[in-house]
Amino acid sequence: MAANGSAGTQDALLDNSFLGADDLSDWYIYETLEPATSQEDMFPTVIPDCDPTISPRLYHTCMAPISLVVLAGLSLLVKRRRLHRSCWNGVPGLLSPANFLEEEGNQGLVAAVFGLLFSSLCILVLDKDPLPLMAPSSQSTREYWKILALLYYPAFYYPLVACATIRHRVSYLLGCLLSWCHCTIHIWQKVDCPQSPKIYKYYSTLSYVPIILCLVLLSLWYPALLIRSFTTQEETLDKEVTGRGYYKKYLKAILSKRPGKGSSTKIEENLLSRVQTYLRSYIYTPEEGFRIPLKLLLSFTTALIAVYQVALLLLVAVVPTIQIVRAGMTKDIVVLLVQFGLVPSENPAVPGDMEKELSTVKYYLWSLEVCYICSLVLCCLLTCAVLLRTLGLHRNNLKTLYQGAVLDVFYKAHILRPSRQAIVSWMSFAAFQTAFACLGLLIQQVIFFICSVAFTFLIVIPLQAGTNTYLFQVIQNMWPFWLTLVVAVIVQNVAAHYQFLEQHALQKELTNRRALYIVTYLLFPINVLVGVLAGVWRMIISALYNAIHFCQLDISLLNRGVETFDPGYHTYCHYLKIEVSQSHPVMKAFCLLLLQPARPEGTPGLRATNVEEGIQLLQPKKAGASRARFRQSRARWGLAYTLLNNPSLTACRKTVLSNPTANGAQLSPPQP
Structure with missing residues (x-):
């Protein structure tokens, strides 16, 4: 037995000597024979943790007490100026972050703070230390700190938005100082540590771009408000009714409208004009006398930031991995792919000669990367276009409800008055819009990536290589079936137009009914097959339509009658009730006249x-x-x-007129 073993070993050594060192080394994974593939590309160096000069813990430890002191000081200032000259007259209340139901002039400032808050929450989800004030958290307690951080960050950025609601020079000055401090520290941290080991070396810096942009906007907005306060009298700013100028402009735009002169006959539009009109519907143009409500502006801003954050995460989590795999591809892996039939090979029996197959695999991986990036760009463009188009649709719905045409917006009559569900929906509308934008982008990316990969590997690459794939083989073998379906559909349309339809001057009637019944019976089996194809097309077009319009809350993805089961559309309908009943411009202008x-x-x-x-x-x-x-x-x-x-x-008018206390009438005392 020992002699046989030694003889087998000698034979193996002789075979290896005849094969040569180069052929033998091809069977080892970690042998680098290609000068184009470097070790750094296959295994990139690990980026160490970077500690900025101002650490996040030091930043929050210093800024959190300062923000709390600023908030308390502003509350005392409001108490002294508006309620009583003595600041001890009652307990100071918490300042309002923004007048969400009033049309004020600082909508961009409020939107910047909401964008800052949402971007911080996006970074919080993937952060190892969600609460910077605490010590490094363990895996078991990290989720609890994340829940606490969801309440901490809104309180941390509260003074940035509250300083604008007081409309005082002191509050504007404090807003300038706070925004400058936040902006300077964030920029300093990213300049000190532009790279981080989290997901991708530049992911941390890129994810902080919306935060820095929002802080830069705040750093410019508050100084502008401070300069404006010195040019305008303080008493005028204090006594001016919020949104009064907007209500005046809205009424002026409505009352100045005059019916157009000339013929009212509508000229038929050609195809080009229809396409131009449809494309213009995706571009929101401001309209004189109308301003988008603050809630809609906040939802649009946070949704765009959500699209950016999700797209960035999808990009840096997949594309670098594909690049590393393509750079580290070796002939040994190509041999396995050839054996499984995933890569075509002219000489599969010679494992050492795999140069062409290796280049083919790298080309496949490059095509996969291109498909992923193109689908992600397409998804971002479609989502942004749909969000931009919703602004115009929101404006049309609000103007229609302002006029009282409820049935033009809802499929059944609604009473535009506040309710419990309406208040809850109004509070959560902007958050729902942001969440739906994130989910819609993820769904679109999955669907469009699968479609682009199928189109590339089933049609484009075979056409370039000049080979037939399974798809072309199936189509080629089933051409009689496809020809039968096409002929059947053409025959039915031609017969319906020339034989079964009798056209008169003003109407159309059925004719040749006996022949119609015969053709209907004979073509029933073929129409079943046509129906299968129509069902597949219905499924595909429904999936694409729902994926593209998933983030659009002003339409329901369900049929009428079950629209209430769509939480997004249900929230939007109740949101409109609160906006119209509480922020009607004509109603506000009338109240200003009465006051x-x-x-x-x-x-x-x-x-x-x-x-x-x-x-x-x-x-x-x-x-x-x-x-x-x-x-x-x-x-x-x-x-x-x-x-x-x-x-x-x-309904509101009848309720008020039925009240005996209306118009100053007094109730009689109750009888014993």
């Missing part, structure tokens, strides 16, 4: 304002006091008549 204080008649400088004079439609002229009172009364009664004839306010 307008009475002015003395004798003083010409205190005459009726431009709002009472028809919202600046007509410039005030020099006229007597009786003429001014007449025009004031006419403007008020005209506005009241418009509100009373609004169908959306019918």
